[in-house]
Each structure stands twice: as C-alpha cells, then as structure tokens.
Amino acid sequence: MIDKRVTxxxxxxxxxxxxxxxxxxxxxxxxxxxxxxxxxxxxxxxxLTVVNNNTGSxxxxxxxxxxxxxxxxxxxSYPRTANSLVFPELYRSGKIELELVPQGTLxxxxxxxxxxxxxxxxxxxxxxxxxxxxxQRNFDGEDYVMERGLKADFALIKAKQADRYGNxxxxxxxxxxxxxxxxxxxxxxxxxxxxxxxxxxxxxxxxTPGIFVxxxxxxxxxxxxxxxxxxxxxxx
Amino acid sequence: MIDKRVTxxxxxxxxxxxxxxxxxxxxxxxxxxxxxxxxxxxxxxxxLTVVNNNTGSxxxxxxxxxxxxxxxxxxxSYPRTANSLVFPELYRSGKIELELVPQGTLxxxxxxxxxxxxxxxxxxxxxxxxxxxxxQRNFDGEDYVMERGLKADFALIKAKQADRYGNxxxxxxxxxxxxxxxxxxxxxxxxxxxxxxxxxxxxxxxxTPGIFVxxxxxxxxxxxxxxxxxxxxxxx
Amino acid sequence: xxxxxxxxxxxxxxxxEMAQRCAQDIEDGSYVNLGIGIPEKVAQYVPEGRxxxxxxxxxxxxxxxxxxxEELDPDLINAGKKPVTAVPxxxxxxxGDSFAMIRGNHIDVCVLGAMQxxxxxxxxxxxxxxxxxxxxxxxxxxxxAGVKTIYIITQHTTKTGAAKILPECSFxxxxxxxxxxxxxDLCVIDVTVSGLKLIELAPSxxxxxxxxxxxxxxxxxxxxxx
Amino acid sequence: xxxxxxxxxxxxxxxxEMAQRCAQDIEDGSYVNLGIGIPEKVAQYVPEGRxxxxxxxxxxxxxxxxxxxEELDPDLINAGKKPVTAVPxxxxxxxGDSFAMIRGNHIDVCVLGAMQxxxxxxxxxxxxxxxxxxxxxxxxxxxxAGVKTIYIITQHTTKTGAAKILPECSFxxxxxxxxxxxxxDLCVIDVTVSGLKLIELAPSxxxxxxxxxxxxxxxxxxxxxx
Numbered sequence: 001m002i003d004k005r006v007t008x009x010x011x012x013x014x015x016x017x018x019x020x021x022x023x024x025x026x027x028x029x030x031x032x033x034x035x036x037x038x039x040x041x042x043x044x045x046x047x048l049t050v051v052n053n054n055t056g057s058x059x060x061x062x063x064x065x066x067x068x069x070x071x072x073x074x075x076x077s078y079p080r081t082a083n084s085l086v087f088p089e090l091y092r093s094g095k096i097e098l099e100l101v102p103q104g105t106l107x108x109x110x111x112x113x114x115x116x117x118x119x120x121x122x123x124x125x126x127x128x129x130x131x132x133x134x135x136q137r138n139f140d141g142e143d144y145v146m147e148r149g150l151k152a153d154f155a156l157i158k159a160k161q162a163d164r165y166g167n168x169x170x171x172x173x174x175x176x177x178x179x180x181x182x183x184x185x186x187x188x189x190x191x192x193x194x195x196x197x198x199x200x201x202x203x204x205x206x207x208t209p210g211i212f213v214x215x216x217x218x219x220x221x222x223x224x225x226x227x228x229x230x231x232x233x234x235x236x
Numbered sequence: 237m238i239d240k241r242v243t244x245x246x247x248x249x250x251x252x253x254x255x256x257x258x259x260x261x262x263x264x265x266x267x268x269x270x271x272x273x274x275x276x277x278x279x280x281x282x283x284l285t286v287v288n289n290n291t292g293s294x295x296x297x298x299x300x301x302x303x304x305x306x307x308x309x310x311x312x313s314y315p316r317t318a319n320s321l322v323f324p325e326l327y328r329s330g331k332i333e334l335e336l337v338p339q340g341t342l343x344x345x346x347x348x349x350x351x352x353x354x355x356x357x358x359x360x361x362x363x364x365x366x367x368x369x370x371x372q373r374n375f376d377g378e379d380y381v382m383e384r385g386l387k388a389d390f391a392l393i394k395a396k397q398a399d400r401y402g403n404x405x406x407x408x409x410x411x412x413x414x415x416x417x418x419x420x421x422x423x424x425x426x427x428x429x430x431x432x433x434x435x436x437x438x439x440x441x442x443x444t445p446g447i448f449v450x451x452x453x454x455x456x457x458x459x460x461x462x463x464x465x466x467x468x469x470x471x472x
Numbered sequence: 473x474x475x476x477x478x479x480x481x482x483x484x485x486x487x488x489e490m491a492q493r494c495a496q497d498i499e500d501g502s503y504v505n506l507g508i509g510i511p512e513k514v515a516q517y518v519p520e521g522r523x524x525x526x527x528x529x530x531x532x533x534x535x536x537x538x539x540x541x542e543e544l545d546p547d548l549i550n551a552g553k554k555p556v557t558a559v560p561x562x563x564x565x566x567x568g569d570s571f572a573m574i575r576g577n578h579i580d581v582c583v584l585g586a587m588q589x590x591x592x593x594x595x596x597x598x599x600x601x602x603x604x605x606x607x608x609x610x611x612x613x614x615x616x617a618g619v620k621t622i623y624i625i626t627q628h629t630t631k632t633g634a635a636k637i638l639p640e641c642s643f644x645x646x647x648x649x650x651x652x653x654x655x656x657d658l659c660v661i662d663v664t665v666s667g668l669k670l671i672e673l674a675p676s677x678x679x680x681x682x683x684x685x686x687x688x689x690x691x692x693x694x695x696x697x698x
Numbered sequence: 699x700x701x702x703x704x705x706x707x708x709x710x711x712x713x714x715e716m717a718q719r720c721a722q723d724i725e726d727g728s729y730v731n732l733g734i735g736i737p738e739k740v741a742q743y744v745p746e747g748r749x750x751x752x753x754x755x756x757x758x759x760x761x762x763x764x765x766x767x768e769e770l771d772p773d774l775i776n777a778g779k780k781p782v783t784a785v786p787x788x789x790x791x792x793x794g795d796s797f798a799m800i801r802g803n804h805i806d807v808c809v810l811g812a813m814q815x816x817x818x819x820x821x822x823x824x825x826x827x828x829x830x831x832x833x834x835x836x837x838x839x840x841x842x843a844g845v846k847t848i849y850i851i852t853q854h855t856t857k858t859g860a861a862k863i864l865p866e867c868s869f870x871x872x873x874x875x876x877x878x879x880x881x882x883d884l885c886v887i888d889v890t891v892s893g894l895k896l897i898e899l900a901p902s903x904x905x906x907x908x909x910x911x912x913x914x915x916x917x918x919x920x921x922x923x924x
Contacts, residue, residue, distance in 0.1 A: 002501045002523045027756045027793075028779040029772060053793075078836040081779070088832050100833050103755065104797030104840030108351070111794035115344070116575030116618055118375040120356040122801060123843040127820070127874030130839065139354040139384075148375075165525070165534075165561040169440065172790055173757045174773035179792040183576060199560030204405065205441045206563035207792075209533045211503050211525070211578050224772055238727045238749045263530045263567075264553040265546060289567075314610040317553065324606050336607050339529065340571030340614030347568035352801030352844055358575060359617040363594070363648030366613065401751070401760075401787040408564055409531045410547035415566040419802060435786030442789035443566075445759045447729050447751070447804050460546055 003164045004216050005195065009039035012189040012215045016045045016154055023051040023110065023181040024062060025157035028081065029225035031174035033158040033191045034061045036217070038235055040156070041068050049073045051110070051152060053103060053177065057083035058229030064236070071096060075150070077103035083229050102130060105147055107180060112149035114183025114212075119148050155185030158222065159208070162192035163199075166213025167206045175207065182212035191219040240402045240452050241431065245275035248425040248451045252281045252390050259287040259346065259417040260298060261393035264317065265461035267410035269394040269427045270297045272453075274471055276392070277304050285309040287346070287388060289339060289413065293319035294465030300472070307332060311386070313339035319465050338366060341383055343416060348385035350419025350448075355384050391421030394458065395444070398428035399435075402449025403442045411443065418448040427455040484657040484674040490625050492517040493672075494583060494655045497623070498524055502580040503573075505529065505615060508552040510625045511583035525559075527579055529611045531570045534562025551611060574611070575618040582619035584612065586626040586654070588641040591688045593651040593663035595624065596643035609646075616647035628656035628685050635687040637661070637668065658682045661690065669693045710883040710900040716851050718743040719898075720809060720881045723849070724750055728806040729799075731755065731841060734778040736851045737809035751785075753805055755837045757796045760788025777837060800837070801844040808845035810838065812852040812880070814867040817914045819877040819889035821850065822869035835872075842873035854882035854911050861913040863887070863894065884908045887916065895919045 006012050013036060016022065022040070026032030041064055050071045056063030065071060067086040079087050079098060090096040101109065102124050112120055121144035125131045135146040157178035159168040168190060170178060182188040195218045228235075242248050249272060252258065258276070262268030277300055286307045292299030301307060303322040315323050315334060326332040337345065338360050348356055357380035361367045371382040393414035395404040404426060406414060418424040431454045464471075485493060487510050495517035498504055505527045506512050518524050526535040528550040535550060536557035543557055550556045558564075573579055588596040595616055598609045616622055629635055637654065654661040659682050660672040669691040670682060679692045711719060713736050721743035724730055731753045732738050744750050752761040754776040761776060762783035769783055776782045784790075799805055814822040821842055824835045842848055855861055863880065880887040885908050886898040895917040896908060905918045 001521075002525070028775065030756070030775050030779075031773070078834045080832050080834045091832055092830065098833070100835060102835050102839040103793075103837035104801055104844070107793035107797045108353070108801070111572075112356070114576050115572035116577060117344070117356050117358060118378070118380055120348070120353050122353060124801065124840045126843065128839060128871045129825075130835065137355075142354070144354055163561055167561060167563055170790075172440075172771060172774040172784070173754070173776075175790055175792050176757050177793045180794045183572060183578075197560075201563075202441075203532075203534070203558055203562040203564050204408075204443075205438075206565075207440075209563040209565060209573075210561070211527070211533055211573055226772060237747075238751070264549065266530070266549050266553075267547070314608045316606050316608045327606055328604065334607070336609060338609050338613040339567075339611035340575055340618070343567035343571045344575070347798075350802050351798035352803060360575065360614045362617065364613060364645045365599075366609065399787055403787060403789055406564075408545060408548040408558070409528070409550075411564055411566050412531050413567045416568045419798060419804070433786075437789075439758075439760070439784055439788040439790050442791075445789040445791060445795075445799075446787070447753070447759055447799055462546060 004166045004213055005164055006215045006217050009035045009191065009217050010042065012036060012217045013039045013043050015187065016040060016043060018045050019047045020045065020153040021049040021051065023152040023155040023185055025155070025176065025178035025181055027053050027173065027176040031158050031170070031176050031178055032061055032225055033156045034223050034225055035219045036156040036189060036191050037061050037065055041065055041236055046070050047072045049075065051075045051150065053077050053106070054081055055079040055084060055087035057081050057225065059085060059234040060228045061225050066090065066096065073097035073099065075099040075101060077101055077106050100130065107177065109147055109150040110177065110184045111180045113151040114180055117149050119146055121146055150184060152185040153187065155181040155188040157181055157188065157190055159190050159192040161194045161196050161201055162190055162216045163196050163201060165198060166210030166216060167201050168208040168213065169201055169205065170207055179208045182208050187214045188212055189214065190216045191222065192216055193220060193222065194218065239400045240449060241400055242451045242453050245271045245427065245453050246278060248272060248453045249275045249279050251423065252276060252279060254281050255283045256281065256389040257285040257287065259388040259391040259421055261391070261412065261414040261417055263289050263409065263412040267394050267406070267412050267414055268297055268461055269392045270459050270461055271455045272392040272425060272427050273297050273301055277301055277472055282306050283308045285311065287311045287386065289313050289342070290317055291315040291320060291323035293317050293461065295321060295470040296464045297461050299323070302326065302332065309333035309335065311335040311337060313337055313342050336366065343413065345383055345386040346413065346420045347416045349387040350416055353385050355382055357382055386420060388421040389423065391417040391424040393417055393424065393426055395426050395428040397430050397432050397437055398426055398452045399432050399437060401434060402446030402452060403437050404428070404444040404449065405437055405441065406443055415444045418444050423450045424448055425450065426452045427458065428452055429456060429458065430454065484677050488513065490655050490657060493660065494623055494625055498522065498581060503527055503578065505579050505582040505619060507584040509585050511585060514583050527573065529570050529574060531565050531567060532558060532562060534559045571614055574614050577618055577620055579619045581621045581623060582615045583623045583625060584615065586624045586636065588636050588638055588643050589624055589651050589654055590641045591639050591668055593649045594641050595646045595651050596641040597646050599644045601644050612646050616650040621652050622650050624651050624654045626654065626656055628658040628682070635685060638687045658685065667691060710903050714739065716881050716883060719886065720849055720851055724748065724807060729753055729804065731805050731808040731845060733810040735811050737811060740809050753799065755796050755800060757791050757793060758784060758788060760785045797840055800840050803844055803846055805845045807847045807849060808841045809849045809851060810841065812850045812862060813869050814862050814864055815850055815877050815880055816867045817865050817894055819875045820867050821872045821877050822867040823872050825870045827870045838872050842876040847878050848876050850877050850880045852880065852882055854884040854908070861911060864913045884911065893917060
C-alpha cells in the first residue's frame with residue numbers, strides 16, 4: 001500500500017544529513033513550509049546548501065535556519081527583503097556563501113534538474129556579471145549562456161491539499177517554486193494544510209502528481225511568518 | 237477588450253501561409269483538433285511543416301491534410317498507426333520528408349521552444365542512430381545529446397473549456413501536447429467544446445493560461461476520428 | 473546436446489507466464505510504465521497486496537483497467553492508443569511533464585519488448601534498419617534513457633530460432649547499456665558489470681539449453697543444476 | 699544655458715505623471731509586467747476602455763488591485779511581496795511556467811526602474827557594484843531578456859544631478875541592448891538603431907534643458923521647438 005503520510009514534521013525531516021542540498025519552497029512567506037523548517041532546526045543538520053528565492057525574514061523560518069549556523073551556502077535570486085536581518089550580517093562576515101542566480105534561471109535550473117536535463121541555454125544574464133565564467137554560445141544570431149540543471153537531496157514544500165499518494169494542490173501564489181522543487185529533489189517532504197481521500201482532488205486539477213512526493217505531514221494551521229516577524233518571535 | 241473568440245474554424249486558420257510550421261495537438265485521435273484541420277484543408281496552405289506525434293489515421297484529419305499534398309515535412313515520433321494509409325505511401329515515394337524525434341525529446345523541444353530555451357541536453361537517443369549528426373557532450377560522467385528548441389508559426393489544438401481570455405482546460409489524456417504547443421507557437425488557434433464565462437474556470441485549475449492563446453472557436457460536438465475512419469469517410 | 477528432444481515441443485514459459493514471472497519483481501509502491509504487447513499483461517499478475525501506480529506517457533499517472541462500455545471515453549487512452557480508465561488518485565498532465573517524469577528518473581520500472589539485447593545491456597526494439605521501413609520510435613528511447621530499471625520481456629530466440637541475446641546488437645539501438653533484466657520464455661537473466669547472469673530457469677529448461685540459444689556466454693546463478 | 703532659472707524649481711513630470719504618461723502607451727489587450735516602485739503606478743492610469751492583463755512573476759496572470767481587509771490572503775502576493783487580488787479570468791502557475799512566459803517572449807510589455815541606461819539601450823538597475831552590497835537580482839535579468847518591449851521609468855538624473863543616461867553604464871548591467879523607451883521626469887526617449895531619439899518633452903521643458911542633463915547626444919523628434 002502506498003501511504004506517504006508521516007505523523008510529525010520531525011519524522012519527515014529525520015533523514016536529512018549534514019552537507020545535503022535542500023530546496024525550500026516559498027516566495028517570501030507565501031508557500032514557506034515554516035513548520036518543516038523549524039523541524040529541520042530542531043533536527044540540526046549542518047553545512048547545508050539551501051535553495052530558495054530569498055533568505056527569509058526576521059528570525060523565524062528560513063532566516064532562523066540560517067541564523068542557527070546550519071546553512072553553508074544559499075542559492076537564491078534575492079537575498080534581501082524588508083526584514084532581512086540574518087543573512088546580510090553573515091554574508092558580510094564571510095560566514096555564508098552565496099550563489100546569486102536570476103530568478104527565472106533559478107526556476108528553469110530547478111525544472112531542468114527535475115526533468116533530467118543537465119544543461120540548457122538562456123538569454124538571461126548575457127552581457128552581465130552573472131554570465132561571467134559561464135559558457136556562452138550563439139544560436140541563430142543571438143547570444144545565450146549555458147546554465148546547469150539543479151538537483152537536491154531534499155525539498156521542503158507547503159501544499160494546500162494532499163492525498164496519501166502525494167498528489168498536491170496549492171493555494172494561489174503560494175504555489176511558486178514548490179512543484180518544480182518537488183521534481184528536482186530525491187526526497188520531497190510536504191506539509192499540507194489538509195489531508196484528503198484519494199480521488200478528492202480531481203485528476204485534472206492535481207498540480208503536483210504524487211510521483212514527485214515522498215512524505216506528507218498534515219499541518220492544519222500553519223504559522224504565518226510575517227505575523228511572527230511582527231511579534232518579534234525568535235526560533236527556536 | 238480582450239475577446240479571442242472567432243466565429244468559425246475557417247476564420248481561425250485564415251492567416252496560415254504556405255511554408256508555415258504548424259503544430260497540431262493530439263496523440264492519435266485524443267486531442268486532435270479535427271475541425272480546425274479540415275478548415276486548414278479547405279484553406280489550402282501548402283508546403284507546411286507539421287509537428288504531431290503521429291501522421292493521422294484513415295483519410296480524415298491530419299491524414300487527409302497530408303493526402304491533400306499540403307505537408308512537405310512531418311516532425312513526429314511515430315508516423316505509423318493501425319490505420320495509417322496515407323503517410324507510408326507518400327514517404328516511400330519520396331513525396332514527404334520525415335524528421336523522426338523520440339517522443340520525449342519532441343515534447344521537450346516544443347516546451348523549450350515555448351520557454352525561450354534554444355537548446356538543451358538529454359540522455360535520450362545517446363548511442364542510437366537518432367543521435368547521429370548531433371552534438372554530444374559529457375556532463376558529470378554521462379553522455380548527452382544536444383537538442384534544439386522547436387517553435388511554430390501556428391498551433392492547432394483542441395480544448396474542453398475556454399473563456400474569452402483564452403484560458404483553457406482539457407479532457408483527460410486529450411491534453412497531451414496541447415499546452416506545450418500553445419506555448420511554442422506564435423499564434424495558437426483553439427477549438428473548444430465549450431465557451432465559458434471569465435472566472436468559470438477556477439484560477440487554480442487553468443491548464444493553459446490565456447497568454448498562450450490567440451483565437452478560439454467553439455465546436456460543441458466535434459467529430460470523432462476513429463468513427464470517421466471506421467465509416468471510411470474521406471475528407472474533403 | 474541433451475536437449476534435442478525438446479526442439480519441437482512447447483517448452484518454457486508461455487507469454488502469460490513470462491508476464492506473470494516479471495510481475496513478481498514489481499515491488500509494492502512502484503511507479504511503472506508498461507510497453508505495448510506482452511509487457512501490458514504484467515499488470516494483471518502483480519501479486520495481491522502490492523499497490524502499483526501505472527504511468528502512461530501520453531499524460532496519465534494512475535492508469536486503471538480497460539473500460540466498460542459505459543466508461544469508454546476516446547479521450548482516455550494509453551500509449552498504445554487503447555481505451556483505459558483512471559484510478560482514484562490519478563492525475564493528468566501534458567506531454568512535457570509526462571516525459572519530465574521519464575527523463576528525470578522518477579519512474580521506477582519500465583517493462584518493454586525487445587528485438588535484440590546485447591551482453592552489455594544495449595537494447596534494440598524499434599527498427600530492423602530495413603531501408604524501406606517507415607521508421608517510428610515513439611517513447612522507447614526516452615523510457616530506456618530515463619527510467620530507473622528496465623525489464624525486458626521477449627522470446628529467447630526469433631521465430632526462425634536465431635539468437636536475440638547477442639554480443640552486439642545488429643539492429644539500430646534504442647539505448648546503450650540500459651537493460652537490467654531479461655525475462656524470456658526460457659529463463660530470467662540479469663545484466664551485470666561482469667556480463668549476463670542467468671538467475672532462474674523456466675521449469676524443465678536446462679542451463680545448456682538456454683546457453684545453446686544465446687550468442688553470449690552466460691554465468692549460471694540459478695539454483696537448478698546444469 | 700537658458701535653463702538656469704529652472705534649476706531649483708520643480709519642473710517636468712511628477713512620479714504620478716511619469717506613470718500616467720507611460721500608461722498611455724500600454725495597448726488594449728496587452729500582457730504587462732510592472733516592476734516595483736513607480737512602474738507599479740502605471741496600472742492606475744491605463745486609459746479607460748483598454749483591457750490589460752497583469753503578470754506577476756511569482757505565478758499569477760490577471761493580477762488585480764490591492765485587497766480589502768476581507769480579501770487579504772498572505773498567499774496571494776505580487777513580485778514585490780505585497781498583497782494583491784486576482785481578477786475573474788486569472789490563472790495561477792508555478793515559477794517554471796511563469797518564467798517560461800517571460801523568457802519565451804510571451805509578455806508584451808515590462809515597465810522597470812533604472813539606475814543607468816546607455817545609448818544602446820543597456821540597462822543597469824540591480825546593483826551599484828559596491829563591494830559591500832548584498833547582491834540581489836530577482837527577476838530583472840529574465841524580464842529584460844525575455845519581454846518583448848521594455849519601458850523604463852526613471853528620474854532623468856540622480857539626486858545629485860548626475861546623468862543616468864550615458865554612453866556606457868558604469869554599474870553592472872541587467873541586460874545589454876534591452877531598453878526600448880525611457881520615460882523620465884523631463885521627456886520620453888526612444889532607443890533606436892541610430893541612437894537616442896527624444897520624442898516628447900514634459901510641459902515647459904526644452905530640448906536643450908534635457909540635452910544638458912544627458913551624457914549622450916539626443917536626436918530631437920519632439921514637436922516642441924528647441
């Protein structure tokens with residue numbers, strides 16, 4: 001029988017090892033799997049490479065994971081936000097590495113990683129510092145940069161609904177990176193607001209098919225990052 | 237005001253020119269936009285390059301377009317089917333060109349064309365005759381073939397529901413190539429079983445966003461290819 | 473030549489039995505893609521209690537049985553273009569996403585037929601290379617390149633008795649070094665780094681009988697005596 | 699120097715007026731992506747009767763106005779991470795598909811801010827290249843590389859009066875040869891193969907006044923006399 005449900009966030013993240021690459025869904029707080037991230041903080045795996053569009057805000061969620069010294073390297077497009085307290089300081093003091101990737105290139109690299117494409121070409125970044133050191137090539141009179149597919153050991157994502165096969169739906173723009181990260185990770189761990197029965201998600205409306213999902217934990221009332229930040233909450 | 241509805245299949249295909257590349261949705265009869273194809277036969281554009289997984293069956297739809305001498309070249313993965321009468325004869329007599337592409341490479345080339353990716357690497361076909369003449373490259377110890385993105389002047393596809401913005405849903409496995417062809421074509425022409433109001437398609441459940449669609453014609457009761465083939469129908 | 477007596481008899485596994493033998497190796501929870509022909513039959517024989525999800529490359533995960541007349545929908549077909557059904561928990565997706573599943577190593581097992589298999593696991597199953605043939609490849613090259621485990625179900629020899637398991641394939645390849653295991657009417661063979669290893673014989677088939685019909689030297693790792 | 703008198707006055711277009719001027723050029727039926735800051739204001743000024751669909755790169759086509767308190771959902775935000783709404787006929791999609799729209803030339807117009815623009819339409823708007831800055835690029839490089847038409851809204855000069863329109867950008871580029879039109883507080887300038895062409899002046903601004911504040915020789919194609 002296929003049943004990808006697990007009973008706790010701690011159980012979901014238990015197999016993450018020191019040195020792993022972990023993709024974390026979310027664009028700002030929308031789609032951020034905050035309970036899974038907090039479980040990863042409790043778990044304590046170190047020297048992680050984390051892939052996320054940003055670097056978190058305040059001192060909870062992704063920012064707390066960074067502050068806790070578990071992240072050796074961030075791969076992201078926009079490591080600053082309004083309440084970015086943690087990353088800038090660590091970065092300036094050389095305590096965290098940054099691979100800056102244009103947002104669309106980041107998305108396409110993740111999608112490529114999940115789709116078995118080791119490299120592709122894009123016009124994005126041609127003529128800019130972010131193309132330096134990368135192979136360039138002309139196709140039909142236009143210059144392109146070669147970019148590599150990106151894979152991960154784990155993906156941590158947040159869904160709206162999930163069934164025991166791992167079929168997922170998302171809420172509005174909280175979808176963002178989750179479906180492609182689910183494809184690109186060896187193991188995809190999901191926190192879902194709701195567990196539903198097989199068939200409750202109309203087959204036409206499944207956004208992430210279960211084949212891309214490994215473990216699901218139900219978190220019915222997830223915390224809201226911006227609220228925690230406003231309240232000055234620090235995790236752990 | 238945005239209103240992509242047109243009143244007839246003839247109006248939808250009116251701008252297709254001799255020599256154009258036309259992607260046609262469908263995997264066998266599922267998703268084949270047969271009324272649009274028949275309109276293209278009536279229209280008469282010649283010397284077309286057609287992209288489809290197959291080459292049609294019997295003497296209707298895509299097979300009829302080929303039989304009518306309008307197709308100079310087929311790009312497809314499987315040009316034979318149970319009722320493949322037209323293509324084999326023309327191919328053997330040298331009257332039609334064939335570019336044979338593995339099905340997944342065809343899909344990814346179309347997706348790349350639509351996503352602004354001029355070329356990518358895949359393991360598919362390495363060591364086979366279909367890799368001959370193509371650039372090969374080793375990434376991380378594995379051999380890959382470089383494949384080019386594929387674009388088209390027009391795509392002809394079939395949808396289940398459409399609104400005036402061009403948002404689309406599809407029926408079951410009739411979805412197949414339609415969403416990626418809609419992305420890869422300069423102009424995407426849709427025959428939809430049903431026209432609905434804006435908002436009737438839940439935003440989470442839109443499969444093809446309207447940005448990829450140019451013209452929609454409602455065809456409430458499309459003909460079924462296999463039935464026509466069984467009845468020996470010949471178009472026109 | 474102690475097997476001459478068998479030459480004109482029906483020995484070894486039938487088509488159904490080959491599918492049944494292969495089905496024993498489909499694990500609970502697997503994502504499986506079955507090729508057209510004998511491979512399709514594997515689904516019927518997966519042992520009770522195992523839940524397996526079938527992928528069809530034309531855009532469905534969770535393919536079910538053939539439809540009743542009431543269920544039949546020409547828009548719901550498999551890669552062989554036959555009508556199918558969808559199980560509860562199924563999902564539909566487009567061809568780009570479907571082959572991302574395949575190319576991206578997400579499907580666990582694919583079962584395919586073969587014209588020839590080489591010692592190194594090369595597979596030829598799409599073309600005889602005949603100059604007048606209409607070449608047609610479908611999804612075979614993508615499947616063998618991308619699926620984690622490739623099982624082959626095939627008659628051990630051609631209808632004229634020629635070996636299909638060879639030092640090198642003479643037909644155009646579908647993929648290089650892609651086959652993991654062969655289920656023939658005579659035996660089960662694993663493709664290993666140290667060559668082809670016979671791991672099981674069909675009832676009343678001997679190792680020598682198989683070896684005679686195989687153009688590659690086999691290692692005998694079956695429990696049957698020679 | 700006949701403009702010295704203006705130096706300490708508020709002349710030219712305000713931020714709102716720049717957005718309003720740009721909005722006149724957003725055509726009916728366009729798919730538009732608006733950058734953070736002044737570009738966001740363009741949506742308010744698109745002339746009545748034009749239906750425009752707004753794309754936000756975090757996965758929404760058909761972005762609507764700011765939400766009421768009842769409508770507010772932290773899962774429905776724009777690329778600037780501000781709460782928004784979705785119009786009837788909107789659609790949600792993942793980041794891969796969203797940037798396929800951008801990279802694949804499907805978006806008609808993108809309006810962005812600028813630090814510097816060169817004579818050839820090079821744009822610098824993501825970094826001053828300062829060694830201690832935290833580099834952050836977001837979707838800007840993808841947008842300028844992929845969107846059909848790039849409009850820039852910017853103050854004509856920096857706060858200290860330095861030219862932002864230059865022979866070459868000194869800041870790191872966002873894209874090379876990507877800008878189509880610049881809306882500054884003083885004028886509208888087209889980037890053409892034969893250089894920068896001033897096509898419109900803000901009320902009571904002279905061509906010479908603009909030329910003085912621009913490090914590139916402009917062609918005057920405005921209807922205003924010099």
